Amino acid sequence: xxxxxxxxxxxxxxxxxxxxxxxxxxxxxxxxxxxxxxxxxxxxxxxxxxxxxxxxxxxxxxxxxxxxxxxxxxxxxxxxxxxxxxxxxxxxxxxxxxxxxxxxxxxxxxxxxxxxxxxxxxxxxxxxxxxxxxxxxxxxxxxxxxxxxxxxxxxxxxxxxxxxxxxxxxxxxxxxxxxxxxxxxxxxxxxxxxxxxxxxxxxxxxxxxxxxxxxxxxxxxxxxxxxxxxxxxxxxxxxxxxxxxxxxxxxxxxxxxxxxxxxxxxxxxxxxxxxxxxxxxxxxxxxxxxxxxxxxxxxxxxxxxxxxxxxxxxxxxxxxxxxxxxxxxxxxxxxxxxxxxxxxxxxxxxxxxxxxxxxxxxxxxxxxxxxxxxxxxxxxxxxxxxxxxxxxxxxxxxxxxxxxxxxxxxxxxxxxxxxxxxxxxxxx
Numbered sequence: 001x002x003x004x005x006x007x008x009x010x011x012x013x014x015x016x017x018x019x020x021x022x023x024x025x026x027x028x029x030x031x032x033x034x035x036x037x038x039x040x041x042x043x044x045x046x047x048x049x050x051x052x053x054x055x056x057x058x059x060x061x062x063x064x065x066x067x068x069x070x071x072x073x074x075x076x077x078x079x080x081x082x083x084x085x086x087x088x089x090x091x092x093x094x095x096x097x098x099x100x101x102x103x104x105x106x107x108x109x110x111x112x113x114x115x116x117x118x119x120x121x122x123x124x125x126x127x128x129x130x131x132x133x134x135x136x137x138x139x140x141x142x143x144x145x146x147x148x149x150x151x152x153x154x155x156x157x158x159x160x161x162x163x164x165x166x167x168x169x170x171x172x173x174x175x176x177x178x179x180x181x182x183x184x185x186x187x188x189x190x191x192x193x194x195x196x197x198x199x200x201x202x203x204x205x206x207x208x209x210x211x212x213x214x215x216x217x218x219x220x221x222x223x224x225x226x227x228x229x230x231x232x233x234x235x236x237x238x239x240x241x242x243x244x245x246x247x248x249x250x251x252x253x254x255x256x257x258x259x260x261x262x263x264x265x266x267x268x269x270x271x272x273x274x275x276x277x278x279x280x281x282x283x284x285x286x287x288x289x290x291x292x293x294x295x296x297x298x299x300x301x302x303x304x305x306x307x308x309x310x311x312x313x314x315x316x317x318x319x320x321x322x323x324x325x326x327x328x329x330x331x332x333x334x335x336x337x338x339x340x341x342x343x344x345x346x347x348x349x350x351x352x353x354x355x356x357x358x359x360x361x362x363x364x365x366x367x368x369x370x371x372x373x374x375x376x377x378x379x380x381x382x383x384x385x386x387x388x389x390x391x392x393x394x395x396x397x398x399x400x401x402x403x404x405x406x407x408x409x410x411x412x413x414x415x416x417x418x419x420x421x422x423x424x425x426x427x428x
């Protein structure tokens with residue numbers, strides 16, 4: 001017995017509310033937010049008839065009803081179809097689509113600019129580390145200038161968009177971990193209303209927080225399977241080694257505290273000293289949160305890494321006692337329950353990947369949409385702040401995706417973030 005076809009072509013006059021349709025025309029050539037959707041209103045029916053196509057593909061399984069029966073044959077000659085005048089509401093839909101296309105272009109431009117700035121910043125950080133011992137004063141000055149630029153970008157607007165970067169541009173994980181930690185920490189510190197001076201100290205501390213790993217063999221630092229007890233003990237010494245280097249560089253005390261204490265936890269379970277509560281530097285307590293998050297998302301063996309959603313849930317449910325709870329709660333609110341990099345399903349069944357989150361509207365992120373009718377390199381990006389009828393209903397693991405969807409969305413093996421410093425965030 002042959003299986004029923006997944007979709008069938010239905011004449012335009014047999015469409016009705018409740019059918020799930022697929023539009024086989026370019027996304028830019030119609031007024032709908034997506035190319036596949038369930039018809040819900042008479043206005044959508046009218047808009048479909050305006051497309052000028054004789055049939056529309058329908059998915060019976062996802063539909064709530066059957067198509068209308070075909071109209072009775074008429075002996076009279078077939079009249080030319082009446083051209084429907086666009087209502088004001090339909091004209092508004094077209095204007096909305098044009099605005100959506102403009103936002104899509106701006107979003108792609110913003111991502112391209114972020115990637116350019118990330119590469120530039122990572123290259124600068126690599127040069128700083130390379131010259132740290134041969135030209136220490138010059139390297140520290142360059143680090144201060146780099147952080148000054150990041151602080152200027154961070155404070156340029158009230159709202160900050162954190163973008164997920166393409167992992168193909170990432171190279172040495174050490175530099176990107178330091179940058180990730182700096183970006184996320186400074187974003188969180190801004191939400192905590194830290195002063196400009198504290199933002200700079202946090203940025204410097206994050207750039208250098210793992211500097212002690214330069215004294216540990218690469219075979220241990222980059223090991224992709226479980227460390228031995230001896231190797232683990234050696235890795236934990238990076239805080240001490242980093243503090244010695246920081247002393248030689250005459251870094252400020254607050255920066256040295258971050259280097260020494262970024263693995264210390266409120267409940268005393270951290271290392272190297274097992275410090276508790278307020279004994280830990282306030283700045284180091286903030287870095288402990290973002291450092292732990294990035295380490296969970298970017299483990300040496302990427303197959304052991306958690307998704308951003310899993311990492312956030314794990315920190316809140318299992319590790320909450322280790323962190324400054326108000327700061328952790330604000331971090332989760334700022335990054336959203338679905339941080340950039342999370343694979344999600346929308347309320348209409350569409351699959352996508354969160355690629356940017358606005359710290360002021362974390363539950364309405366920008367989502368890269370899986371739509372096989374749109375080329376992968378032109379994939380639709382929906383800003384959920386401007387699509388109120390759609391919402392995220394669940395997160396998914398990359399392993400749950402079909403090969404086609406996985407290839408299209410390209411879930412990141414490494415999560416790399418940068419903030420949008422060029423664009424004025426749009427307000428509702």
